[in-house]
Amino acid sequence: MPPPQAADAVAPTTLPSTPETLLPLVLKAMEGSPDARLRGLMASLTTHLHQFVIENAVTEAEFEAAVEFLIGIGQATGPKKNEVILAADLLGVSSLVAVLNNPVAATRESHAALLGPFWRAHAPGCEPGQSIARQSIDAPVLEVQGTVLGAAGQPLAGATVDVWHASPDGLYENQDAAQPEMNLRGRFTTDAAGRYRLRTIVPAGYPVPTDGPCGGLLRAQQRSAMRPAHLHFMVSSPGHRVLVTQVFPHDDARLASDPVFGVTAALVGRFEDALIDGQPGKRLQHDFHLSPGEMVFPKPPIP
Numbered sequence: 001m002p003p004p005q006a007a008d009a010v011a012p013t014t015l016p017s018t019p020e021t022l023l024p025l026v027l028k029a030m031e032g033s034p035d036a037r038l039r040g041l042m043a044s045l046t047t048h049l050h051q052f053v054i055e056n057a058v059t060e061a062e063f064e065a066a067v068e069f070l071i072g073i074g075q076a077t078g079p080k081k082n083e084v085i086l087a088a089d090l091l092g093v094s095s096l097v098a099v100l101n102n103p104v105a106a107t108r109e110s111h112a113a114l115l116g117p118f119w120r121a122h123a124p125g126c127e128p129g130q131s132i133a134r135q136s137i138d139a140p141v142l143e144v145q146g147t148v149l150g151a152a153g154q155p156l157a158g159a160t161v162d163v164w165h166a167s168p169d170g171l172y173e174n175q176d177a178a179q180p181e182m183n184l185r186g187r188f189t190t191d192a193a194g195r196y197r198l199r200t201i202v203p204a205g206y207p208v209p210t211d212g213p214c215g216g217l218l219r220a221q222q223r224s225a226m227r228p229a230h231l232h233f234m235v236s237s238p239g240h241r242v243l244v245t246q247v248f249p250h251d252d253a254r255l256a257s258d259p260v261f262g263v264t265a266a267l268v269g270r271f272e273d274a275l276i277d278g279q280p281g282k283r284l285q286h287d288f289h290l291s292p293g294e295m296v297f298p299k300p301p302i303p
């Protein structure tokens with residue numbers, strides 16, 4: 001009797017024979033994950049990936065290019081830049097996660113926006129009205145003030161308003177050796193009436209970083225890298241969900257072409273012309289509404 005062939009040694013139904021027969025085997029192999037959420041997420045992700053590969057008849061060269069892209073975004077990530085988050089931003093996934101997890105229909109909570117790759121924890125604490133422009137610069141002053149409110153519309157005293165933004169040259173302080181440490185970043189505490197007040201310079205639009213694989217993707221898709229001007233805010237108060245959001249000037253021409261899809265109508269603020277210390281500047285009045293919940297801060301994308 002001839003020795004058994006490999007194909008005879010294993011029941012044929014457990015071996016894939018066509019592209020479509022792989023998926024059930026992979027799903028079966030993952031069934032034992034004790035963590036039910038991990039099991040569900042991985043089953044769904046794997047199913048979508050298999051469908052994607054089959055529907056698009058992905059070639060080996062395309063698969064290699066995708067692998068190169070993933071390696072590239074990992075390698076381009078470091079203390080100054082988070083290219084992995086940037087990739088998620090450019091696909092609209094960061095905004096999707098922010099909007100999905102911060103529904104506003106049922107509450108008065110302010111709209112959330114993506115965190116972006118440039119938030120740093122531990123920005124310096126500031127006095128009310130203090131400027132976060134930590135170097136003298138020839139740029140119009142922006143004064144921002146408003147109230148932090150809870151679910152019932154009550155003012156929240158002692159809330160923290162953490163603000164950060166890019167310089168008029170379009171660079172965050174950590175990207176630019178010419179700016180002092182923590183320039184254009186600061187944390188303000190609301191007074192007994194829940195009010196905050198800060199000064200800075202009027203922000204300008206700027207390009208998302210294009211020196212890594214994400215820049216290559218934007219160029220291949222002939223997309224603009226320019227974000228509309230904006231201020232980032234992270235507003236927190238014990239017993240409330242942390243609000244991560246952005247505010248965009250109403251007259252910015254790029255509101256509808258943000259490469260990271262971060263602008264919603266509720267995030268547009270009126271940056272009114274104003275005389276500040278006798279000089280032409282801008283004034284923004286902006287309130288924040290927090291929802292009750294656990295005060296959990298995001299992991300900083302950069303140190």
Ligand code: BEZ
Nearest residue numbers: 086089116117118208260
């Ligand atoms: C930002 O606003 O800081 C940002 C967001 C997404 C990608 C790049 C920058």
Ligand code: FE
Nearest residue numbers: 116165166232
């Ligand atoms: Fe930004």
